[in-house]
Structures are given as C-alpha cells and as structure tokens.
Amino acid sequence: MIIIRDMVEQDYERKGYIHFRSWLETYDRLMDSGYLEKHSLERCINIAKKYPENTLVAEYKNEIVVFAAYNKSSDSDVNRGEVYALYVLKDYQKLGIGKALMDECIKRLVTYEYISVWVLHNNIPAIAWYENYGFAKDGKTKSLPVMDNYNLDEIRMSIRTRS
Numbered sequence: 001m002i003i004i005r006d007m008v009e010q011d012y013e014r015k016g017y018i019h020f021r022s023w024l025e026t027y028d029r030l031m032d033s034g035y036l037e038k039h040s041l042e043r044c045i046n047i048a049k050k051y052p053e054n055t056l057v058a059e060y061k062n063e064i065v066v067f068a069a070y071n072k073s074s075d076s077d078v079n080r081g082e083v084y085a086l087y088v089l090k091d092y093q094k095l096g097i098g099k100a101l102m103d104e105c106i107k108r109l110v111t112y113e114y115i116s117v118w119v120l121h122n123n124i125p126a127i128a129w130y131e132n133y134g135f136a137k138d139g140k141t142k143s144l145p146v147m148d149n150y151n152l153d154e155i156r157m158s159i160r161t162r163s
Helices: 009-027 033-037 041-050 097-108 124-133
Strands: 002-006 055-060 063-072 080-088 114-120 136-147 150-160
Touching: 002 097, 009 033, 009 041, 009 055, 009 063, 009 080, 033 136, 033 150, 055 097, 063 097, 080 097, 097 124, 114 124, 124 150
Parallel strands: 080 114
Antiparallel strands: 002 055, 055 063, 063 080, 114 150, 136 150
16 A cells, blocks of 8 residues: 655655665666765755655555655746656556656646656656656756766656646
C-alpha cells in the first residue's frame, strides 16, 4: 500500500537520503563526475530542512521511498505550476509510486493552467516517463552554470491541466 502525505520534520533525514541516493543512482554518466561528487548527504538533508514547504513523501511498506516538491513556477510566461523534484529510489521504480506522487502534485497544482517539469536534456528515461505521463517538450531550455566550464542543460516539459 502507498501512503502519500506532506513531509514533516521527522522526515527531513530520509528525504535528504532519497535526494542524495537517487542522484547517485540516476545521474551517474549524465552529469560531470566532479559536479556529482559535490552532492553530499549533508547538503541534501540541509535542503530538506531549508525548503520543507510543498514537499510530499510516499511511503511504501512503511518506508519513505519517494519525494516530490511542487509550487508556483518561477517561469513567468503563463499561469504555471511546477513540480520541482520527483525522486524515486531505484529499487522502487516501476511500481507506480512515482505516478501516484505525480498525481497528487497535479491535484494540488490544478488551479494553474499549465504544470511543468525541468529535465536534464540527456536523461532519456525521465523524458520518456514524463511523456508517458502526458507531459510534452514545450521548446523551452535552460543552461545552468554549476561549475567552472560546466553547465546543466535542461529542457522544460509541460502538461495542460484544463482546456
């Protein structure tokens, strides 16, 4: 059984762990190893403590294995919400837990005309997952400088919540 709920203070360390571990599982070979090495468990726990609002966790067999964060989009082009993060530990992928969490994010963002996600341009499995969910590439891209001579190149994918 999957239980989806708002993150509480007692979840910070577990959410931080999922953030840390899923990056290592997902972004190996998709990001510069030097940048990935800067990603630490302590940093991820601190992010959980600093930005607790609008964060959902999913419990599966009494353990938190997925989290998502959502809010109004920082993109100001239209009435847009955004799912800022959706991280699923590798052992719990393909069980429908990520979809259930995305469904809840969409439900909470339904007042926005569009909902978007930003995805690494070379993360083909994630792009395929979002397309299967109903998101489509909308042509927006960004390049985030994160280290000397290294940027994270992302594409935006969007879904319309109403016609």
